[in-house]
Every structure is written in C-alpha cells, then in structure tokens.
Amino acid sequence: MERDGVERLLIEAGADSRRLRHALSLVCDGQWWTLPDLVRDTATSRRTIEALLRELRLERDGDRFRVPLADTPAYQDLIAVAPPPEDPVAHLLPHYTPVLDRLTTLIAKAPRARHVLDHVSATPETVLRRALLLGARFWLPGSRLLCVGDHDLTSLAVKLVHPATDVTVVDVDDRILAYIDEQRLGVRTRWADLRLGLPSSAKDHDLALTDPPYTPEGTGLFVARAVEGLKDGGRVLLAYGASERTPLLAFKVQQELSELNLAYEAIYPDFNRYFGAEAIGSAADLYVLRPTSKTRPAVQSRLSRVTTAIYTQGPQAVESAARALDATSATSASEAVQAPPASHVAEATPDPSADQAPAATGATEAGALAGFEADLLVGDWPKSFTQPRVKLSTWLAKPYAAAPTRVAVAVPPGLEAALPRLLLASRAAHLRLVGPGLPSRLPAALSAVYTLAEAGEGVLDAVRLPQPEAEVDTVLRRILDNGHAKLANTWREALIALARAQGTTLTKNEARVLIREAADWSDDLTPLEAPLHRLSALREAVATTVKALTSTTP
Numbered sequence: 001m002e003r004d005g006v007e008r009l010l011i012e013a014g015a016d017s018r019r020l021r022h023a024l025s026l027v028c029d030g031q032w033w034t035l036p037d038l039v040r041d042t043a044t045s046r047r048t049i050e051a052l053l054r055e056l057r058l059e060r061d062g063d064r065f066r067v068p069l070a071d072t073p074a075y076q077d078l079i080a081v082a083p084p085p086e087d088p089v090a091h092l093l094p095h096y097t098p099v100l101d102r103l104t105t106l107i108a109k110a111p112r113a114r115h116v117l118d119h120v121s122a123t124p125e126t127v128l129r130r131a132l133l134l135g136a137r138f139w140l141p142g143s144r145l146l147c148v149g150d151h152d153l154t155s156l157a158v159k160l161v162h163p164a165t166d167v168t169v170v171d172v173d174d175r176i177l178a179y180i181d182e183q184r185l186g187v188r189t190r191w192a193d194l195r196l197g198l199p200s201s202a203k204d205h206d207l208a209l210t211d212p213p214y215t216p217e218g219t220g221l222f223v224a225r226a227v228e229g230l231k232d233g234g235r236v237l238l239a240y241g242a243s244e245r246t247p248l249l250a251f252k253v254q255q256e257l258s259e260l261n262l263a264y265e266a267i268y269p270d271f272n273r274y275f276g277a278e279a280i281g282s283a284a285d286l287y288v289l290r291p292t293s294k295t296r297p298a299v300q301s302r303l304s305r306v307t308t309a310i311y312t313q314g315p316q317a318v319e320s321a322a323r324a325l326d327a328t329s330a331t332s333a334s335e336a337v338q339a340p341p342a343s344h345v346a347e348a349t350p351d352p353s354a355d356q357a358p359a360a361t362g363a364t365e366a367g368a369l370a371g372f373e374a375d376l377l378v379g380d381w382p383k384s385f386t387q388p389r390v391k392l393s394t395w396l397a398k399p400y401a402a403a404p405t406r407v408a409v410a411v412p413p414g415l416e417a418a419l420p421r422l423l424l425a426s427r428a429a430h431l432r433l434v435g436p437g438l439p440s441r442l443p444a445a446l447s448a449v450y451t452l453a454e455a456g457e458g459v460l461d462a463v464r465l466p467q468p469e470a471e472v473d474t475v476l477r478r479i480l481d482n483g484h485a486k487l488a489n490t491w492r493e494a495l496i497a498l499a500r501a502q503g504t505t506l507t508k509n510e511a512r513v514l515i516r517e518a519a520d521w522s523d524d525l526t527p528l529e530a531p532l533h534r535l536s537a538l539r540e541a542v543a544t545t546v547k548a549l550t551s552t553t554p
Contacts, residue, residue, distance in 0.1 A: 022080050030066065053065070125273065148226045151176055172191070217309065239286055260298045407428040
C-alpha cells in the first residue's frame with residue numbers, strides 16, 4: 001500500500017484536489033467500480049483518474065476494481081467529507097421513474113453514434129434532468145423550444161415531462177430525425193446542416209438547447225444558430241465541457257461566446273454526463289445564456305465567416321482543415337471577401353466569395369468540367385473560372401434569380417448529406433456534382449426528379465426527368481420542383497389545378513383539409529427542410545389526397 005503517491009497528487013492538485021478526494025472516497029467505499037463509471041461519476045478526466053489509480057493498491061474482478069477493505073482506513077483522513085455540490089433537480093428525479101425507464105429504452109434503441117459528427121450520448125438521467133431544469137427555471141406550457149442538434153433525444157424527454165411544450169429539432173442526421181418522428185410524441189423535425197443555414201421554419205422560439213461539437217468553431221456556430229432561432233427575450237441552454245487539465249480550451253470556447261455578446265445567467269458545473277467522452281470526465285457544464293441588444297449583429301458577423309471544419313474527428317475536423325491550410329499556405333494566398341448582404345433572391349452575377357471550405361482540388365478543377373459548359377458554379381471553385389458563382393448556403397437559402405440550364409456544384413468533404421437538398425434547390429436541366437465520397441445513388445424521394453450517373457471519379461451527373469403525365473406524379477413533381485416554397489402551399493395549389501383539369505372546383509380550405517389528413521407534418525416546412533423519411537413518404541401521401549379528390553369528383 002502506497003500512501004505517499006496519493007498525498008503527492010493531492011498536494012499538487014491543491015484546492016482542486018476535491019475531485020480526486022471524491023474519487024478516492026468512492027473506490028474506498030467497498031463498491032466495485034469500472035473506469036468509465038468512476039470517470040463519469042466524478043466528472044474527472046480519464047487521465048487524472050488513471051493517475052490516482054496508479055498510486056493505489058487495488059483488488060480486481062475482471063474490469064472492476066476497488067481498494068481492499070483492509071486498506072481503506074489508511075485513507076480516511078484524505079477523503080472529502082462533504083459530497084460535490086447538489087444537483088439542482090436531483091430531488092425531482094424520484095417522481096419521474098417511469099419517464100426515466102422509457103428514456104433508457106429510447107436511448108438504447110436510438111441510431112448508433114457517428115464519430116464524424118462528434119456524437120457522444122448523454123445518459124438517460126441527463127436528458128431527463130435537462131427537461132426538469134427547463135421546467136423548473138422557465139414556464140414551458142405553450143412555450144416553443146428549439147433543439148439545435150438532438151442526438152441525445154432531449155426533445156423526447158421534454159415532451160414526456162412537459163407535453164404542452166412546442167418542440168422542434170433541427171439536425172443534419174436523417175436517422176435521428178426519423179427516429180424522433182417514429183416515437184410520435186409531437187416533435188417537429190427539420191433537416192439542417194448548420195454550416196449552410198437554419199431552416200426558415202425554425203425561427204421565433206422562446207428557448208433553444210444545444211450540445212454542439214466541443215470545438216470553438218463548432219460551439220460558436222451552434223450557439224449562433226440557436227440565437228438565430230430565438231425571438232427577443234429568449235434563452236440559449238448550452239452543454240459544453242472541457243478537461244480540468246485543459247482550461248485553455250474552455251477559455252477559447254468562452255471567447256466565442258463573449259464575441260456573441262451573450263450574458264451568462266447561470267453555469268451548472270458537470271450537469272451533463274455521457275457514455276464516453278472520458279477525456280473530459282464524461283461530463284459537461286450547462287450554460288444558460290441570454291442574448292443582449294448587441295447579440296444579433298454579432299451573430300450575423302459570426303455567421304458571415306462560417307467554416308465547414310467544426311468537428312474534432314473525420315474529414316471536417318478542425319485539425320484536419322488546419323493541416324490542409326498549412327500545406328497550401330506556402331504556395332497560394334488570397335484576400336478574404338466579405339459575403340454580400342442577403343436579398344430576396346440570389347443575384348445572377350459573379351460572386352467571388354465561396355463557402356469557406358477546403359479549396360476545390362483534383363477532380364473539382366478543370367478536369368471535372370471537361371465537356372460540361374456550366375452556366376453557374378455553386379460552392380468553392382478556383383478563381384480562374386469565370387462563370388457566375390454562388391455560395392452553397394445562398395443556394396439553399398433562396399431561389400436563384402436567373403434560370404441556368406447547366407449548374408456545377410462543388411460539395412466539400414463531410415457535406416454529403418446536403419446533396420439531396422442541393423439538388424432540390426435547383427430547377428436546372430443538368431447538374432454536375434463534384435466532390436469526394438458522394439453517394440452513387442439518389443434517395444428514392446428524388447428519383448421522381450433526377451437520374452444520376454457517374455461521370456468520373458468524384459463526379460456525378462444529375463439530369464432532370466421530363467414532366468410526368470400521371471396525376472399523382474404530376475402533383476409530386478410540382479412539390480419537388482419548388483424546393484424553396486412551403487410544401488403544403490405548393491401541394492394545395494397542385495390539387496386545386498388538378499381539380500380544375502377534372503372539371504370541378506376545390507377551395508383552398510378543402511385542399512388544406514385533404515393534405516393535413518394525409519400528412520399532418522407538412523405545415524410550415526419546405527422540401528429542402530424536410531427529413532428524407534418525410535420526402536420518401538410524400539408520394540404515398542400525395543396519392544391519398546389525389547384519390548380523395550377524384551373520389552369526390554362528380
């Protein structure tokens with residue numbers, strides 16, 4: 001038994017030794033522990049816990065361990081007598097055991113985490129406590145909550161605890177959106193890659209909650225989008241954590257928040273706990289942030305310089321982008337160009353500013369456009385190309401002012417999920433899509449609009465199909481051809497036109513009733529915002545409305 005090493009660690013930690021003393025008290029209490037459980041329970045980084053365990057003589061049972069009971073008296077004077085600060089909603093948990101049981105099942109069955117999106121699952125207790133804290137601090141009945149990303153399924157916890165809350169989720173992962181909708185708890189789902197924009201239907205909320213990628217770039221972007229989704233007087237709840245060993249990382253993130261001119265109303269230390277993320281103690285603080293009168297201008301400034309590299313892993317990791325920039329900075333340099341103010345439609349003029357993504361290389365240069373005379377370039381292309389160009393974010397945000405026939409789209413690595421939406425944003429006859437890792441097949445929902453063929457390595461050609469003749473296909477095609485328009489509005493007008501062609505009349509209200517009965521999810525969103533599972537179900541829903549229309553026609 002070595003006590004000297006333990007004392008040395010505690011002395012070195014000084015006032016911050018409480019977390020080590022808490023860990024010591026746990027391994028000395030006679031219970032068996034695993035390393036992940038001890039990290040999560042103490043909210044202390046794996047490296048720090050491992051340093052403590054190396055100084056202890058442990059008995060083991062598989063991957064479990066504890067200090068032998070005979071040795072524990074030697075450490076009693078080193079153990080923290082008082083427990084960590086009390087959880088602000090711990091006293092409420094016993095009243096929600098059935099909800100916790102259901103959340104445990106839901107989280108266990110949820111789609112697997114995607115490391116390239118920095119997914120780490122929060123524990124069921126954490127998402128329940130988030131819902132309870134929201135209800136304890138704010139009046140939720142009738143309020144609108146926006147979840148900016150929701151791999152943790154906090155939206156479901158809120159609806160289970162506070163069913164009268166209006167909840168919307170925006171997420172880039174179509175699997176998560178489909179899973180949330182499968183639960184039929186009344187959560188609205190919207191697809192969004194926040195690097196490219198926030199859906200117009202995801203605005204004017206009272207509260208926003210986000211657990212973003214834990215990089216300064218990722219946290220700054222997600223919080224900026226959260227503020228964009230708020231009405232005046234709203235709040236942003238942010239989960240963010242860093243290791244006790246790396247306070248500089250936390251400082252950099254807090255600098256991002258300071259640049260948004262947000263007021264800190266509260267910080268609940270170690271409120272969030274996770275399955276994984278042991279480098280940061282499997283824990284994160286919960287911030288309550290309030291926008292000020294200077295926040296919205298700061299948000300617009302922040303969003304004008306969005307980069308695609310926001311994650312800690314994968315092709316869009318911050319470090320990967322930094323290495324790529326270092327490799328090219330010696331041979332090329334260019335001045336940053338401020339994006340022009342947004343207008344109702346994109347201007348049909350050359351736009352020297354492109355999305356600040358890794359520069360187009362290899363297949364995205366001249367070879368990718370061999371034999372393809374593009375009228376318009378979308379995304380990041382070499383400046384030597386003279387065609388008019390537009391940013392990816394602008395392309396998705398509003399209809400292009402002109403009507404180009406042939407469009408070339410550069411898709412940066414890591415943005416492949418945006419491909420269906422980039423196609424829906426266009427009415428061009430022929431699009432050439434350029435980028436690594438593009439899927440060779442279209443989602444079934446878009447097969448009514450395009451055919452897709454490989455035109456080389458990392459190059460796809462999407463050719464628009466002729467207008468169909470069948471009634472259902474005609475209505476469906478009209479909806480998908482108007483990607484920026486409200487889906488239900490286009491659907492309504494298509495049904496009215498179909499009724500007119502059949503020699504009868506259909507009022508707007510009658511059309512709305514048919515649509516809501518067939519697709520109660522279709523209000524207030526555009527095809528660009530719709531999750532893929534909704535677009536896939538659209539043809540059947542359209543067929544239901546057409547059948548109902550024709551069956552009532554004299």
